[in-house]
Amino acid sequence: xxxxxxxxxxxxxxxGENATMNCSYKTSINNLxxxxxxxxxxxxxxxxxxxxxxxxxxxxxxxxxxxxxxxSSLLITASRAADTASYFCATPPRGGQGFxxxxxxxxxxxxxx
Amino acid sequence: DSGVTQTPKHLITATGQxxxxxxxxxxxxxxxxxxxxxxxxxxxxxxxxxxGEERAKGNILERFSAQQFPDLHSELxxxxxxxxxxxxxxxxSSGGLDSGNTIYFGEGSWLTVV
Numbered sequence: 002x003x004x005x006x007x008x009x010x011x012x013x014x015x016x017g018e019n020a021t022m023n024c025s026y027k028t029s030i031n032n033l034x035x036x037x038x039x040x041x042x043x044x045x046x047x048x049x050x051x052x053x054x055x056x057x058x059x060x061x062x063x064x065x066x067x068x069x070x071x072x073s074s075l076l077i078t079a080s081r082a083a084d085t086a087s088y089f090c091a092t093p094p095r096g097g098q099g100f101x102x103x104x105x106x107x108x109x110x111x112x113x114x
Numbered sequence: 115d116s117g118v119t120q121t122p123k124h125l126i127t128a129t130g131q132x133x134x135x136x137x138x139x140x141x142x143x144x145x146x147x148x149x150x151x152x153x154x155x156x157x158x159x160x161x162x163x164x165x166g167e168e169r170a171k172g173n174i175l176e177r178f179s180a181q182q183f184p185d186l187h188s189e190l191x192x193x194x195x196x197x198x199x200x201x202x203x204x205x206x207s208s209g210g211l212d213s214g215n216t217i218y219f220g221e222g223s224w225l226t227v228v
Contacts, residue, residue, distance in 0.1 A: 034216065036219075041202065041222075041224075042221060042222070043116060043118075043204060043206075043219030043220055043221045043222055044157075044204070044206075044219045045116070045219070046216045046217070046218065049216060089157065091217075102147060102159065102162070102206075102217055103159055103172075104149075104156070104157040104159070105156070106156035106157070107156065107157070
């Protein structure tokens with residue numbers, strides 16, 4: 002099974018600054034997804050980027066994908082205190098019967114007001 | 115609200131006991147996934163069911179078992195509980211079998227083993 006590894010493990014910024022988180026994975030993928038988890042809550046899907054896409058935007062979120070480097074980044078612009086959460090990337094494997102949706106350990110983002 | 119319902123929300127039980135966690139997926143979703151999240155292990159994939167059949171297995175202990183019923187709800191059974199089994203257990207669902215789908219998480223079941 003594959004695993005996305007997020008970097009850094011923790012990030013602390015001031016409100017209004019941009020936050021960048023990275024994800025590396027191991028093998029070929031169809032898509033890469035980013036999720037957010039508020040403390041003690043379920044994960045919420047943020048954005049999906051397909052393997053043939055290089056960049057995708059959704060509101061204040063910008064995701065890039067570099068399949069040659071097997072890496073992705075999530076940029077949150079103009080961060081708010083409410084963005085404080087853990088962020089995970091997930092890389093479902095390509096093909097096969099069923100799949101195991103594997104998450105990394107996440108990046109813990111703290112946005113200070 | 116993701117549409118995935120998990121019960122119970124909180125559970126405290128003693129070592130050696132057995133518990134059952136229940137999950138109702140989003141309406142129409144055929145895939146159900148179970149995850150365990152603890153402080154030191156992150157989010158661990160346990161098992162994936164699709165339309166009643168087991169499709170993928172992760173780091174699921176032999177003391178744990180799961181099933182998906184004809185109405186698509188799923189149960190995760192945890193037996194001979196140990197202190198280290200204390201964790202937040204998530205169920206998630208998605209519409210299909212392939213990897214193009216987003217998965218939707220429930221709010222989790224907090225299990226405390228004392």
